[in-house]
Amino acid sequence: MEPKIERAVFRDLSYGLYIVTSGSEDRLNGQVVNTVIQVTSDPPRVAVIINKKNLTHEFILKSKVFSATVLEESTPMTFLGPFGFRSGRDIDKFSKVAFKEGITGCPLITEHALSVLEAEVIDQIDLGTHTIFVGNVVSSEILKKGAPLTYQYYHQVLRGKSPPNAPTYEAKQ
Numbered sequence: 001m002e003p004k005i006e007r008a009v010f011r012d013l014s015y016g017l018y019i020v021t022s023g024s025e026d027r028l029n030g031q032v033v034n035t036v037i038q039v040t041s042d043p044p045r046v047a048v049i050i051n052k053k054n055l056t057h058e059f060i061l062k063s064k065v066f067s068a069t070v071l072e073e074s075t076p077m078t079f080l081g082p083f084g085f086r087s088g089r090d091i092d093k094f095s096k097v098a099f100k101e102g103i104t105g106c107p108l109i110t111e112h113a114l115s116v117l118e119a120e121v122i123d124q125i126d127l128g129t130h131t132i133f134v135g136n137v138v139s140s141e142i143l144k145k146g147a148p149l150t151y152q153y154y155h156q157v158l159r160g161k162s163p164p165n166a167p168t169y170e171a172k173q
């Protein structure tokens with residue numbers, strides 16, 4: 001079949017914004033993602049999509065666990081910047097943020113956070129540039145009530161961009 005793709009259609013898809021974390025030995029890392037989805041209810045399972053170049057990818061592969069923090073709408077760009085545009089290979093992203101250790105050993109970010117969950121990886125799919133990790137949720141907790149940060153709000157109000165390692169990257173933004 002000859003593909004007939006209007007890329008603007010992908011901008012109509014809706015997402016939230018999250019920080020996914022993982023750890024390896026004594027090192028912690030995390031990154032912004034727009035790709036956390038619940039994939040089954042019983043048992044509760046979630047999936048995340050992570051670029052193979054990211055340090056977080058290396059840590060999830062090794063540890064087989066990850067956490068996700070649901071961010072509040074008022075999360076500032078100054079907080080998102082290091083997690084979304086810098087690599088843990090160059091900076092320690094945890095030196096200045098509030099977090100607690102989860103039951104999997106993953107850091108759970110508690111700053112600008114509405115809720116947190118942790119998952120143990122049960123399966124993964126190689127997508128070329130990215131991997132989908134599917135995990136059983138082993139803990140989840142509401143930290144406070146509020147409106148979650150959406151991808152639409154990030155783009156339209158915060159005027160944020162998506163870097164090349166994001167699955168939704170567009171060369172011209």
Ligand SMILES: Cc1cc2nc3c(=O)[nH]c(=O)nc-3n(C[C@H](O)[C@H](O)[C@H](O)COP(=O)(O)O)c2cc1C
Nearest residue numbers: 032033034050051054055056084086087088165166
């Ligand atoms: C709005 C936004 C959405 C993003 N979504 C994803 C995503 O879903 N998956 C992904 O692998 N990277 C995503 N990224 C890119 C990573 O956050 C970025 O490459 C990060 O620097 C990786 O850090 P690390 O090398 O410390 O793991 C996103 C970035 C932003 C700003």
